[in-house]
Amino acid sequence: MYVCYSWLKKLVNFDADVNEVADKLTMAGTKVETIKYFGDKINGIVTGKILEIKKHPDADKLVVMQIDIGDKKLQIITGAKNIFEGAIVPVALHNSVLADGTKIKKSKIRGEISEGMLCSIQELGYNKNQYPEAPEDGIYIFKNDVELGKDVCEILELKDIVIDFEITSNRSDCLSVYGIARETAAVFDKDLKKLRLEDLDIEENNFDFEIKNRDLCKRYMAQEIKNIKIEASPQWLRHRLIISGINPVNNIVDVTNYVMIETGQPLHAFDADKINNKRVIVRNAFEDEKVKTLDGTERNLNKDILVISDDEKILALAGIMGAENSKINSETKNVLLEAANFDAYNIRQSAKKLNLRTDASAKFEKEIDFNLAEFAMKRALYLIKELNIGEIDGKTFDFCLMEKNSFRKINLNVDKINNLLGLNVLKEDMVKILEKLEFKIENDVVYVPSFRKDIEGDADIAEEILRFYGYEKLNLSLPKNNNVGGNNKNNILDNKIKNILVAQGAFEIKNFSFASYEECKKFYLGNDLDKKIVKILNPLGEEFNFMRNNLVAGMIKSLVFNFNKKNQARVLFELGKVFELNSDSDREKFANEKKVLCIGFYGEKDFFDMKGIIENLFYELKIFEFNFDKSDIKFLHKHRQAKIFVDGRYIGYLGEYFDEAQEIKSRIYLAVLELENIYNRAFCKVKFKELNKFPEIERDLALLVNKNMTAKEIYNIILEFKQKNKVGILKKIDLFDVYEGKNLDKDLKSMGYKLIFRANDRTLKDEEINLIMENMISFLREKYDINLRV
Amino acid sequence: MFDFNDLRKKFFDLLDGVDNLKKLEELRIKFFGKNGEIKNLMCEIKNIATENKKEFGSQINNLKSELELKVSEAKKKLHDAEQNIRFESEKIDISLPGKYKKLGKLHVLSMVENEIINIFIQMGFEVVNGFNIEDIEHNFTGLNIDEKHPARDEQDTFYIDKNHVLVTATSPIQIRVMEKRKPPIKIISPGTVYRSDEIDATHTPMFNQVEGLLVDKNISMSDLRGTLDLFAKKLFGSETKTRFRPHYFPFTEPSAEMDVSCFVCKGSGCKVCKNTGFIELLGCGMVHPTVLKNVNIDPDEFSGFAFGMGLERIAMQCFGINDIRLFYENDLRFLEQF
Known part of the structure; x- marks a missing residue:
C-alpha cells in the first residue's frame, strides 16, 4: 500500500520526520516496507522563456537560444526539436542537478557558450504517462501563465516521498490513505482531519436497478452526473495519484481513483449514455458469455463471475474492471458513478480465473466495510462538485442489505486483557487508545466500528491496546510451569x-x-x-x-x-x-x-x-x-x-x-x-562384560577351497567343527584374506582366517590349541576335502 | 691426613678419555667394582692406626661419593648425547600435511534444527513430529483458517485430494496434540512443510520449520516474550536484543513478529539487516481463543502461546547463504562448508 507522504501530513498534523513516522507505524503493526523519494536530488531548475532561437554558427543540428529566467537572461545551446520562441520551459542552470543526479555546468558547445540546459519530463524524473501533457520526445513546455524564474519542483510538484506499507490481511481498513492516517493519528495522539463530504439525497432515480445476486452484492449505490466536462485534473490531485503509483487520465476517472486511494472503496464510472434503456443489472455472467474489458482484451466468462449489465450487454466485471463499451472518453457527456460492495471470495476467485488482478479487485478481495460505499460516494460527489466536473443530477440509488451504522459489542474486561498480556494497563489508558481508533466505550462495553471486522473478542481488543501501549513494554517473564522436555x-x-x-x-x-x-x-x-x-x-x-x-x-x-x-x-x-x-x-x-x-x-x-x-x-x-x-x-x-x-x-x-x-x-x-x-x-540396553583376565591365543589358518564356495559356507563349516567338538574356547573366526590367481589351481581360492582362542578361567596352553588345530584340519580334509595352503 | 690425590688424578685422567657409555661402565667397574680401586683402598684400613681409622673411613667415603657423582653426571651427559644422535637421525618435516580419516557432516539444516531444538528441550519443551500429508481440518479449519481464506487456494497449497494437503506449516500436529491431551502442553515440532512457490533464489516449494506451543493456566504474552528472548540469547549469544512487532496470523491473537539484533553488525546497521539493525526471526502470538475452542480447551481457563520459524531463513542469515536452492542441490562443495 503506497501512501503519499505530503497527503498523509495534510490529514494528520504530526511533528516527526518520515523515518520516525515509518518506525512508529511499524512498531504499531503497520509495517513499512520501503520509503521512496521523488525528486530528492533535483536542484536549481527554474522556469524560463525562450526569447530568441538562432542557428548555431558551427553546427547544423544545434540552435543558440536566449532565455529569460526572470531576473536575468541566459544563452543556452540545444538540439531539441519541439521548442519555439515564446515557449516557457524548465531550465537547468549552471551547477544545477537533474533527477538522476547529473550535474549541469556552464560549458562551450562548438565555440558557443551554453549556460545551462532545457529539460524533458524524463530529466525531471517522471514520464509521459504521469504528465500526459508532456511531449513524446523533447523539452517539457509549460502553459503560458507560468511565472518566470520559479522553481520547477514547486510548479510541477516534483518532490515528495512515498511510503510502502505491508498491510496484513485482516486490516482492509488500512488499504487506504485515510485508514493509514487513522493509525498515524493514534500513534502520534493527534486528531485525524475530517474529509469533506457531499450530502446524499437517497431515493428513486432515473435508472432502473436490479440486484439479482444478493449473496455476492450486499450493497449497490449509484449516482448520475450530467454535463461532464472531460479535462485534465488539477495539479495537486494529479500529483497525489502519481506519487501513489496511479497515472492520471482525466478528471472523472482521476476522481474515482483518488477516492479509491483515499477511502479504500473502489468506484466505477460508466458512460451513462451507453447504458441501454437506463437498466442496470447485477447478475452472474452466463456460461461462455464474452466481454471486451477496457484494457482491450476479449474475455470469456463463466457463471461464477459477477457482472454489471444493462438489458443487452455486460457493462463491467463487478469489482474488477469495466467493459470497453461504456468506457469514459473525451466525448463522454453523462456518467453513472457506482460504489458497491461485492463478495470478497467471489472477486478473488474471479480475478484469479480471469488472470486479471486490478487495484479495485485487490481491495474487494480483502472484504471491504459495506458502509464505506456511502462514505466514498459522498466524498466523490463532493470532489466532483468542488472541481466543477459535472452536475449531480437527481437522487442517489442505494441498495443495502445490511443494517447501517450497527456496532459489534464486546465487554471491556480489563483484568482478562492484562492477564493475557502479562501487563498492568490502566483502564483509562485502554479507553483512550480504543477511542483514538474510533471505538466507542460506554459502561464497559466496546462498540466496534463496522470498518474493523477483525475485532471479535477480548484477544482482539488486547492486541489493539498492546499495539498502541507498546509491544516493547511487554515483560520478559518465563512461564511458571515445570514440564520436563525431551526428544522422542x-x-x-x-x-x-x-x-x-x-x-x-x-x-x-x-x-x-x-x-x-x-x-x-x-x-x-x-x-x-x-x-x-x-x-x-x-x-x-x-x-x-x-x-x-x-x-x-x-x-x-x-x-x-x-x-x-x-x-x-x-x-x-x-x-x-x-x-x-x-x-x-x-x-x-x-x-x-x-x-x-x-x-x-x-x-x-x-x-x-x-x-x-x-x-x-x-x-x-x-x-x-x-x-x-x-x-x-x-x-x-x-x-x-x-x-x-x-x-x-x-x-x-x-x-x-x-x-x-x-x-x-x-x-x-x-x-x-x-x-x-x-x-x-533407540534405547537398547548395554550390559557390561567383565574384562578378560587370561590371554588369548591366535592361530592363522589358510584354506584352499573351491572358488564357488562362499565365505559364509566356509564359516559355517568351521562353526560345525566347533559345535561338534564342543570347542567353546574358539571365540572368533575372522576372515582376513581372500586370494585367487597365480600359483593356485584355477578352480581354487585361498581363504585366510585368524582364529582366536580364549578361556575365561585359565591360561590356555599351546599344546591344547595345537591338538584342536590338528583335529580341525583333518575334519576339513576328511569331510569337505578342504586342504591347507602350504 | 691421607692423600688420595693419585687415585683421584688417575680417575679424572681416565674419565677424560671416556666417550661412550660402555667405556664409562668399564671405568665404573674399575673403581667401584668388587675388586675396584675404592674397594682395595678400603682394605687398607686394617693397616691404619686405630685412632685414625675413623678419619680414614670417612675420607674414603667422601672420595667415593665425589667420584660416584662424577660418574653419574658423565652417564647422563653421554646418555643425552646418544639420545640426541637418535633424535637427529629421526628428524621429520613437521610442515608435511597431517594424516586423518575425513569425517562426514550433517546437512546444515539438520545442524540448525538440532541447535534450536536442544535449546527448547532445555527449556522443558517436548519434541513431537507431525505428518507431511494432513487433512484440511487439521491443516486449516482447526487453525482458524476458514474456507474462504486465501491460504487455502491452490496457488498456495498443494492438494492430494479435496480433503488432504501437503502441510503448509507444522502446526497441524499442535492441533492433534491438543485434541489428545489436556494442558499443560509444552511441545516443539520440527518438520517439513510445503507451499506452492516456484523455485527461485528465495523460494522453494518445500522447506523446514520449527514451531512451538505452550498451553497452560495463566500463560501471558510477556511469558512468550521472555521465552523467545531467552531462546534468541541462547542461539545467537547473550548480547542479542529482541524486538516484538505487531503482526497478523489467523491462529494467534495478539500476534507478533520477533526481530533479533543483527548478528553481523550487532545492531549498528549493515547490508544483512538492510540498515535496520534488526533481522526478522520468527512469528508468534497468543493462541487464538477459537483455536482453543476447536480442540475443546476452555479459553477462559487456559491460555497459550505459539511460535514458528523457518530453518532455511535462519541458516541463510547465520551463514550468509544467498540462494535457498543450495540446500537441496547437495553439492559437496556446499555441504562441506558447515
Missing part, C-alpha cells in the same frame, strides 16, 4: 544413525519430497504402484507430480550431480520420508509416511565398503542379529546385491546400481534401510 525415540535413533554415518565419513543430503512418475516406478519395490502412489493435484511441474516413494532417485541424482561437478567422491546419505496411500479398506490413515535411510557413493569404493558401513552402523546400534541374503532387484547388478535382514525381518538392501543408460563413468553403490522396523532399538 524416533528422533533419537535418527540422530544416532546420522552421527554414526557422519563418523564414517558420510555427508547428509536433502532432496525434495517430490518425484516424477518414472522415478516412483523405477525404484519402487512394492506392489500396486498405481493404487499407492500419492499424486499431487496441482503440482509445480511433471518432475514434481508425485510424492516420492523412494529415496534412490534423489540419491542417484545427487551422486551424478557431484560427479559432473568433479567433486571429490564421498559417501552421501539421506534420511527422509517416503509416501504411500493407505490402500486398506478401513483406512484410518489416508497415507503412510515411512522413514527410510538411503546411502550412496561412486568412485573407488565397492560393495564391501557399503556392506561395511551398514555392519558398522548395526554394531553401533547394538544390532547383532542381522544377515545378508540373495536378492534380485532389477535396477541392481545381478550378482552384486543383497537383501538385509535384522532379527529375521527384511529391512532393506544394498548393491551396485545397474543402468545401461548410466550417465556417469563410475560405478554407483546404494543401500536402503527401512527404519520403521528398528526404531525399537
Whole structure:
C-alpha cells in the first residue's frame, strides 16, 4: 500500500520526520516496507522563456537560444526539436542537478557558450504517462501563465516521498490513505482531519436497478452526473495519484481513483449514455458469455463471475474492471458513478480465473466495510462538485442489505486483557487508545466500528491496546510451569544413525519430497504402484507430480550431480520420508509416511565398503542379529546385491546400481534401510562384560577351497567343527584374506582366517590349541576335502 | 691426613678419555667394582692406626661419593648425547600435511534444527513430529483458517485430494496434540512443510520449520516474550536484543513478529539487516481463543502461546547463504562448508 507522504501530513498534523513516522507505524503493526523519494536530488531548475532561437554558427543540428529566467537572461545551446520562441520551459542552470543526479555546468558547445540546459519530463524524473501533457520526445513546455524564474519542483510538484506499507490481511481498513492516517493519528495522539463530504439525497432515480445476486452484492449505490466536462485534473490531485503509483487520465476517472486511494472503496464510472434503456443489472455472467474489458482484451466468462449489465450487454466485471463499451472518453457527456460492495471470495476467485488482478479487485478481495460505499460516494460527489466536473443530477440509488451504522459489542474486561498480556494497563489508558481508533466505550462495553471486522473478542481488543501501549513494554517473564522436555525415540535413533554415518565419513543430503512418475516406478519395490502412489493435484511441474516413494532417485541424482561437478567422491546419505496411500479398506490413515535411510557413493569404493558401513552402523546400534541374503532387484547388478535382514525381518538392501543408460563413468553403490522396523532399538540396553583376565591365543589358518564356495559356507563349516567338538574356547573366526590367481589351481581360492582362542578361567596352553588345530584340519580334509595352503 | 690425590688424578685422567657409555661402565667397574680401586683402598684400613681409622673411613667415603657423582653426571651427559644422535637421525618435516580419516557432516539444516531444538528441550519443551500429508481440518479449519481464506487456494497449497494437503506449516500436529491431551502442553515440532512457490533464489516449494506451543493456566504474552528472548540469547549469544512487532496470523491473537539484533553488525546497521539493525526471526502470538475452542480447551481457563520459524531463513542469515536452492542441490562443495 503506497501512501503519499505530503497527503498523509495534510490529514494528520504530526511533528516527526518520515523515518520516525515509518518506525512508529511499524512498531504499531503497520509495517513499512520501503520509503521512496521523488525528486530528492533535483536542484536549481527554474522556469524560463525562450526569447530568441538562432542557428548555431558551427553546427547544423544545434540552435543558440536566449532565455529569460526572470531576473536575468541566459544563452543556452540545444538540439531539441519541439521548442519555439515564446515557449516557457524548465531550465537547468549552471551547477544545477537533474533527477538522476547529473550535474549541469556552464560549458562551450562548438565555440558557443551554453549556460545551462532545457529539460524533458524524463530529466525531471517522471514520464509521459504521469504528465500526459508532456511531449513524446523533447523539452517539457509549460502553459503560458507560468511565472518566470520559479522553481520547477514547486510548479510541477516534483518532490515528495512515498511510503510502502505491508498491510496484513485482516486490516482492509488500512488499504487506504485515510485508514493509514487513522493509525498515524493514534500513534502520534493527534486528531485525524475530517474529509469533506457531499450530502446524499437517497431515493428513486432515473435508472432502473436490479440486484439479482444478493449473496455476492450486499450493497449497490449509484449516482448520475450530467454535463461532464472531460479535462485534465488539477495539479495537486494529479500529483497525489502519481506519487501513489496511479497515472492520471482525466478528471472523472482521476476522481474515482483518488477516492479509491483515499477511502479504500473502489468506484466505477460508466458512460451513462451507453447504458441501454437506463437498466442496470447485477447478475452472474452466463456460461461462455464474452466481454471486451477496457484494457482491450476479449474475455470469456463463466457463471461464477459477477457482472454489471444493462438489458443487452455486460457493462463491467463487478469489482474488477469495466467493459470497453461504456468506457469514459473525451466525448463522454453523462456518467453513472457506482460504489458497491461485492463478495470478497467471489472477486478473488474471479480475478484469479480471469488472470486479471486490478487495484479495485485487490481491495474487494480483502472484504471491504459495506458502509464505506456511502462514505466514498459522498466524498466523490463532493470532489466532483468542488472541481466543477459535472452536475449531480437527481437522487442517489442505494441498495443495502445490511443494517447501517450497527456496532459489534464486546465487554471491556480489563483484568482478562492484562492477564493475557502479562501487563498492568490502566483502564483509562485502554479507553483512550480504543477511542483514538474510533471505538466507542460506554459502561464497559466496546462498540466496534463496522470498518474493523477483525475485532471479535477480548484477544482482539488486547492486541489493539498492546499495539498502541507498546509491544516493547511487554515483560520478559518465563512461564511458571515445570514440564520436563525431551526428544522422542524416533528422533533419537535418527540422530544416532546420522552421527554414526557422519563418523564414517558420510555427508547428509536433502532432496525434495517430490518425484516424477518414472522415478516412483523405477525404484519402487512394492506392489500396486498405481493404487499407492500419492499424486499431487496441482503440482509445480511433471518432475514434481508425485510424492516420492523412494529415496534412490534423489540419491542417484545427487551422486551424478557431484560427479559432473568433479567433486571429490564421498559417501552421501539421506534420511527422509517416503509416501504411500493407505490402500486398506478401513483406512484410518489416508497415507503412510515411512522413514527410510538411503546411502550412496561412486568412485573407488565397492560393495564391501557399503556392506561395511551398514555392519558398522548395526554394531553401533547394538544390532547383532542381522544377515545378508540373495536378492534380485532389477535396477541392481545381478550378482552384486543383497537383501538385509535384522532379527529375521527384511529391512532393506544394498548393491551396485545397474543402468545401461548410466550417465556417469563410475560405478554407483546404494543401500536402503527401512527404519520403521528398528526404531525399537533407540534405547537398547548395554550390559557390561567383565574384562578378560587370561590371554588369548591366535592361530592363522589358510584354506584352499573351491572358488564357488562362499565365505559364509566356509564359516559355517568351521562353526560345525566347533559345535561338534564342543570347542567353546574358539571365540572368533575372522576372515582376513581372500586370494585367487597365480600359483593356485584355477578352480581354487585361498581363504585366510585368524582364529582366536580364549578361556575365561585359565591360561590356555599351546599344546591344547595345537591338538584342536590338528583335529580341525583333518575334519576339513576328511569331510569337505578342504586342504591347507602350504 | 691421607692423600688420595693419585687415585683421584688417575680417575679424572681416565674419565677424560671416556666417550661412550660402555667405556664409562668399564671405568665404573674399575673403581667401584668388587675388586675396584675404592674397594682395595678400603682394605687398607686394617693397616691404619686405630685412632685414625675413623678419619680414614670417612675420607674414603667422601672420595667415593665425589667420584660416584662424577660418574653419574658423565652417564647422563653421554646418555643425552646418544639420545640426541637418535633424535637427529629421526628428524621429520613437521610442515608435511597431517594424516586423518575425513569425517562426514550433517546437512546444515539438520545442524540448525538440532541447535534450536536442544535449546527448547532445555527449556522443558517436548519434541513431537507431525505428518507431511494432513487433512484440511487439521491443516486449516482447526487453525482458524476458514474456507474462504486465501491460504487455502491452490496457488498456495498443494492438494492430494479435496480433503488432504501437503502441510503448509507444522502446526497441524499442535492441533492433534491438543485434541489428545489436556494442558499443560509444552511441545516443539520440527518438520517439513510445503507451499506452492516456484523455485527461485528465495523460494522453494518445500522447506523446514520449527514451531512451538505452550498451553497452560495463566500463560501471558510477556511469558512468550521472555521465552523467545531467552531462546534468541541462547542461539545467537547473550548480547542479542529482541524486538516484538505487531503482526497478523489467523491462529494467534495478539500476534507478533520477533526481530533479533543483527548478528553481523550487532545492531549498528549493515547490508544483512538492510540498515535496520534488526533481522526478522520468527512469528508468534497468543493462541487464538477459537483455536482453543476447536480442540475443546476452555479459553477462559487456559491460555497459550505459539511460535514458528523457518530453518532455511535462519541458516541463510547465520551463514550468509544467498540462494535457498543450495540446500537441496547437495553439492559437496556446499555441504562441506558447515
